Amino acid sequence: MKYCAFLRGVNVKGTNMKMAEVCQVFKEAGMNEVSSVLASGNIVFSSDQKPDDLKNIFEGAMSRHFSYDVFLFVKSQDEIQKCLGHNPFVKNEELHSYIFVGNQGIAETLMQEFERVSKSEKEAAKIVNHTFYWQVPKGNTLDSAFGKILGRKNLKDQFTSRNVNTFEKILKKF
Structure with missing residues (x-):
């Protein structure tokens, strides 16, 4: 496989x-x-x-x-194909879209954290089939309130994320 x-x-x-x-x-x-x-x-x-x-x-x-x-x-x-296929966000040149992979239950944890912080006007998050998706204006990924949460040490062994474009490149490599 x-x-x-x-x-x-x-x-x-x-x-x-x-x-x-x-x-x-x-x-x-x-x-x-x-x-x-x-x-x-x-x-x-x-x-x-x-x-x-x-x-x-x-x-x-x-x-x-x-x-x-x-x-x-x-x-x-x-x-990986399913994660990419279930991406709920429409491609937008002004926004980055991320797919998160991680331990069981991490999508719900991330959504709780996302809902607690302030967001930019176009920032959004959704869970589809136990996968967390996040969209944020380009240039704001690390500066956003949610982006800062993602770097917490208590989460470092729980998940990682990749831009949708990276998922597309991985599928092409297969």
Whole structure:
């Protein structure tokens, strides 16, 4: 089966990883057809193992190799297609749209946090099929009240997000 591993916090805030090196760790862990998509920690690969087992294998192997706690989330090609297909937001050149992947129940937690903060005029969030989607004006992602919540340490092992464009590139890579 084909999968993508979404690494959390890669190549931001001093956490620098070369994708070729990350791919090598995946190959050494027994994965096939390993390649990266962009430098933001998206590793496409194939395996016969279950996603939960893969998550544990990769987090351990990556943490040992890079000497820090690595968090990642594994989705199948089919799950990625469904996430992209269920995106509730219409493409708008003035807005960024994000899809969140993470632990069970994180979509509801993120929605509760989103509802508690102030928002810009065009900022919106929705949950579709247990997936959290967020749309924010370009240039406001990190400065928005919700964007600041996303960086909290207590959430770092719970989810990661990618722009819709990244999901499209991942699907093309499959």
